[in-house]
Amino acid sequence: MANVVTFRGKVLQDPPLVQRILNDPRAGWLWFLPRLWLGWQWIQAAEHKIFNPAWVNGGDALKGFWSNAVAVPEGGRPAIAFDWYRSFIQALLDAQAYTWFAKLVAYGELLIGIALILGAFTGIAAFFSGLMNWNFMMAGSASTNPMLFTVAIGLILAWKVAGHVGADYYLLRWIGVPWRSTDEQPAAGTAPGVMTGKRSAEPAAGD
Known part of the structure; x- marks a missing residue:
């Protein structure tokens, strides 16, 4: 991986903190705690939708939300600031996508909340959490979405460790990642899972 190097030949590093x-x-x-809080917010949001027939039986609640979002008042400011996003929501309305999309939103929020609380695939759950917050904000609904979005971004950046106190402690070790990873031998006396920042100087057997 290429590094950013100064004119003096020094590699720019992230601050230690x-x-x-x-x-x-x-x-x-x-x-x-931020992970638990974010997960609980999604479970509460999902609970209000899953037990509401207007969400899971026909999607009338989502239809109303989208209809209000795409409306352009004559003398006021529209809820959606970007025309391309308004056209996207209008296309979903015209296709009556709310009939199935409402269930996707309701149960998607529940799955995100459960994954975050368990600390299972935290980075992926946080990504979809932020994606849903972004869509709500793009549709003109601020509410708590900016705060939830901020926490989700933090969890995405810290995906390797944000679920360490949770299921990811085991999942990331069993499954790993689809992209390239390097082998590292823990230093003597170091607990499993604690990064030392030092690599073994001995070549692996067979190298």
């Missing part, structure tokens, strides 16, 4: 917060598994405790 940023490295600890985003990469050190011990920072998992720092992300524990």
Whole structure:
């Protein structure tokens, strides 16, 4: 991977505090409460929708939300600031996508909340959390979405450690990542899962 190098030949590094917060598994405790809070917010939001027939039986609630969002008042400011996004929502309305999209929203919020509370695939759950917040904000609904979006971005950046106090402690070790990873031998006396920042100088057997 290419690095940003100064004219003096020095590689630019992240500040040590940023490295600890985003990469050190011990920072998992720092992300524990924000992760639980965000997950609980999504479960509460899902509960109001799943037990509301207007959401899960026909999607009338979502239809009303979209209809209000695409409306352009004569003397006021429209809820949606970008024409391309208004056209996108209008296309969903015309296709009557709310009949199935409402269920996707309701149960998607529930799955996101459960995953965040369990700390399972935290980075993926946080991504879809932020995506839903972004769509709500694009449709003109602020409410708590900016705060939820901010926490989700933090969890995305700290995806390796944000679920360390949770299921990701095991999941990330069992499954790994689809992109390239490097082998690292933990230093003597170091607990499993704690990054030392040092690589073994001994070549692996067979190299």
